[in-house]
Amino acid sequence: MPVDAWPELLRWYDVHARDLPWRAKPGETPDPYRVWLSEVMLQQTTVAAVRSYFARFTERWPTVDALAEADEGEVMAAWAGLGYYARARNLVACARAVAEEHDGIFPDTEEGLRALPGIGAYTAAAIATIAFGRRAVVVDANVERVVTRLFAIETPLAAARPEIRARTDTITPDDRAGDFAQAMMDLGATICTPRNPACAICPLSDICTARRRGDPEAFPVKAPRAARPHRHGDAYWVEYRGQVLLVRRPAKGLLGGMLALPTGQWTEAPPPLSGAPIDARWEEGGAIEHGFTHFTLALTLRCAEVRDAPVDGIWWPADRIAEAGLPTLFAKLAARGLAWREQRWKGAA
DNA sequence: TATACGTGGAG
DNA sequence: TCTCCAAGTAT
Structure with missing residues (x-):
C-alpha cells in the first residue's frame, strides 16, 4: 500500500489543473447546473468533443429552469452529433425533475442525485464532491486506470471494480475531495494515459507499483472484446x-x-x-x-x-x-x- | 453481471 | 486501415 497519494496529487493539481469552461476557478463557487451538464456530456465523451456543445447549451439554456422549459425535440436536435442520445432525453427529464420536485435546486447528496434520470454512481459522486464539496469516492475510467496502476491490480476490469473502489476510498482525502477527484481525472487524461504514460513527470511515480514493475501499460487488465458484426x-x-x-x-x-x-x-x-x-x-x-x-x-x-x-x-x-x-x-x-x-x-x- | 448505446481522435 | 478508447447509465 503506497503512502498517501493526495498531498502530492493536489500540489500537482494546483499547478497543472486543466482550464475547462465548466470548472470553477479558485475562489469561485461552482454552479451545480454547469457541473451536472458537463458531467453528463462527458460520459464516454472526450473533452474536445464536449466543449462546443457545452458552450451552446449554456448560452441557450443558462439555468436548469430554462432547460426544464425547453422543447424536448429542440434539446435532442442540439445534442445531435454528440452520441448516446438517451443522455439528451434523460437530461430533459432530469431538469424537469429538479425544477418541479426540487424547486430548481439540485440535491446536494449522492443519494438525492442518484435518484435523478441519467445520473448513475459516477455522476452522483462527481456532482456531490465537485459542486457541493462533499467527500465522495469518484471512480471513472481515468481513476480505474490510475488506481489499477498504483496498486498493480491484476484482476480483469469488471471483477476488479469493488477493489478499485475500496482502494480509491483509502486514498480520497476528507478535505478538497472534489479537487482530488478532478486531479485524478486530469492525471489520467494527461499523464497516466492508456498508451505511453508519462511516468517520468508523474507526481505519483514514486508510489506507483506498476511503475516500479515497469509495466504500467498492462493495467487495467481487460477481457478481450468480441468482434463487431x-x-x-x-x-x-x-x-x-x-x-x-x-x-x-x-x-x-x-x-x-x-x-x-x-x-x-x-x-x-x-x-x-x-x-x-x-x-x-x-x-x-x-x-x-x-x-x-x-x-x-x-x-x-x-x-x-x-x-x-x-x-x-x-x-x-x-x-x-x-x-x-x-x-x-x-x-x-x-x-x-x-x-x-x-x-x-x-x-x- | 452482461449488453446496448455514438462519435471522433489518436497511434 | 483499424483498433482502442473517452468524466457511464439503464436494464
Whole structure:
C-alpha cells in the first residue's frame, strides 16, 4: 500500500489543473447546473468533443429552469452529433425533475442525485464532491486506470471494480475531495494515459507499483472484446416540392428519439429495398459506412422525387437539412442526398 | 453481471 | 486501415 497519494496529487493539481469552461476557478463557487451538464456530456465523451456543445447549451439554456422549459425535440436536435442520445432525453427529464420536485435546486447528496434520470454512481459522486464539496469516492475510467496502476491490480476490469473502489476510498482525502477527484481525472487524461504514460513527470511515480514493475501499460487488465458484426440496410431520401421526408425514431433503442431518414431493416445480408416509406422509382444515391460501438453498418441511400400527395411524416426543406439536428449517421446520408439532388438539377438543365 | 448505446481522435 | 478508447447509465 503506497503512502498517501493526495498531498502530492493536489500540489500537482494546483499547478497543472486543466482550464475547462465548466470548472470553477479558485475562489469561485461552482454552479451545480454547469457541473451536472458537463458531467453528463462527458460520459464516454472526450473533452474536445464536449466543449462546443457545452458552450451552446449554456448560452441557450443558462439555468436548469430554462432547460426544464425547453422543447424536448429542440434539446435532442442540439445534442445531435454528440452520441448516446438517451443522455439528451434523460437530461430533459432530469431538469424537469429538479425544477418541479426540487424547486430548481439540485440535491446536494449522492443519494438525492442518484435518484435523478441519467445520473448513475459516477455522476452522483462527481456532482456531490465537485459542486457541493462533499467527500465522495469518484471512480471513472481515468481513476480505474490510475488506481489499477498504483496498486498493480491484476484482476480483469469488471471483477476488479469493488477493489478499485475500496482502494480509491483509502486514498480520497476528507478535505478538497472534489479537487482530488478532478486531479485524478486530469492525471489520467494527461499523464497516466492508456498508451505511453508519462511516468517520468508523474507526481505519483514514486508510489506507483506498476511503475516500479515497469509495466504500467498492462493495467487495467481487460477481457478481450468480441468482434463487431457487420450489418447492411437501406435508407431513403424522398423529396416532395423541395422537402425531404424525416421520421422521429422510437424513444428507446439506437438513436432513440432522434430525427432520421426512413430506413429499412438492418441485417447481416444486404436486403434489397426493404422498408421503403412510399412507392417510387428509386435511384441509387450512394452508400456510407458507419461504425457503432457494437456493430458496423453499411447503408445504401435510395433516392426519389414524388409528385403525389406525400405520406404522413416530417417534411423538412432539403436545402436546410443541416439544421434538422440529424445524428451523424443520417447527416452523412443527407450529404449524399443533397449531392444526388444537385446532380439531378444538372441533368435537367 | 452482461449488453446496448455514438462519435471522433489518436497511434 | 483499424483498433482502442473517452468524466457511464439503464436494464
